[in-house]
Amino acid sequence: MFLTITFSPSVDLIIQTQDFEINQLNRYKNFNIFPGGKGINASVVLNRMGFTNQAISFFDNDTFNNLASFWQKENLNIINIANNKTKTTRYNVKMFAENASFFELNGPKNEISNFQKNKLKKILNSLNKNDFVYILGVVEEELLTQICEILKKKQVKFGLDIDTNNIEKFLAFEPYFYKPNIDELRTNFKLTKDDNILQTLKQIQAKGSKNILLSLGQEGCILLDEKQNFYKSWVETKIKVKSTVGAGDTLGSVFIANYLKTKNVAKSLILASACASSTVSQWWLTKKKEALSFKKYIKIKKLKNDQTNKDFIL
Incomplete structure (x- = not known):
């Protein structure tokens, strides 16, 4: 079973407007309300693309x-571990204007009680080496350490797409998959403009992660796989970006789900890139038909394992 975990879920109000001016009265034309959180995004996209998965979340009851009608509409298999004390799930506001203005207001992250932690650990201890756990977003480091210890002991493959300044500590647990973006790479590994991306990915792999997928935003992505091969993927068409919400979650989850299923790196990277490209062209997450229509625009090439390649200097 493929599982995702969202430790700090939210309710997202997504506003679409023609333009936005600060210190002015602004009016919007459309809005939508969706459940938010990186693991939720990943599970929704995986479900739409036909990958069986189970989401674990921490919404209040x-x-x-x-959100019951949403779970039913998406046919989402989700386990919610609610706090035994009344807590309210955070609300986020995300505004996208046609004049390219954008802002986000995110509420404070949820606190996970000992009751919730113990219920999660019970689920994780029931897994086996045929399962995969994708951990996304913000999670307190003590809890994440305990989770990684359980998964490693149980020989359960897992992936990380987490917000932490201490990533090297968790790479030591040998995650099967790690998905940073370029900004996280610069920050966590203190890179300068003269550092080489490919060499940095090799150093990360040496620290423990088997497969590393680096998101480059509009420039595509770079993969270093477990056989130490480099691949670059990008989209060869202009995309009208509506919302970047969930793009990285789409990219990482679809790649690793398809790779676990097929062991085909190239096809998995093409599919993931198509899905991510489609997601940014939507107001929310992609659907299968739209995602598959982007495959014809995705280009991929295998890179030379050359750490001096000037094309990949930051």
């Missing part, structure tokens, strides 16, 4: 029940 009232919010989770209020």
Whole structure:
């Protein structure tokens, strides 16, 4: 089973407007309300693309029940571990204007109680080496350490797409998959403009991660696989970006889910890149038909394992 974990879920209000001016009265024309959180995004996209998975979330009971129609519509297999004390799930506001203005207001992350932690650990201890756990977003480091210890002991493959300044600590647990973006790479590994991306990915692999997928935003992505091969993927068409929400979650989850299923690096990278490209062209996450229509625009090439390649200097 492929599982995703969202430790700090949210309810996202996504506003679409023609333009936005600060210190002015602004009016919007459309809005949508969706459940938010990187693991939720990943599970929704995987479900739409036909990959069986199970989401684990930490909504409060009232919010989770209020979203029942959404879970049913998406046919999402989700386990919610609610706090045994009443807590309200955070609300986020994301505004996208046609004049390219954009802002986000994100609420404070959820606190995970000992009751919730113990229920999660019970689930993780029931897994085996045929399962895969994708951990995304913000999670307290003590809990993440305990989770990684359980998964390593149980020989369960897992992936990380996490917000932490201490990533090397968790790479030591040998995650099967790690998906940073270029900004996280610069920050966490203190890179300068003279550092080489490919060499940095090799150093990360030496620290423990088997497969590393680096998101470059509009420039595509670079993969270093477990056989130490480099691949670059990009889209050869102009995309009208509506929202970048969930693009990285789409890229990482679709790649690793398809790779676990097929062991075909190239096809998995093409599919993941198509899905991510489609997601940014939508107001929310991609659907299968739209995602597959982008495959014809995706280009991929195998890179020479050359750490002096000037094309990949930051």
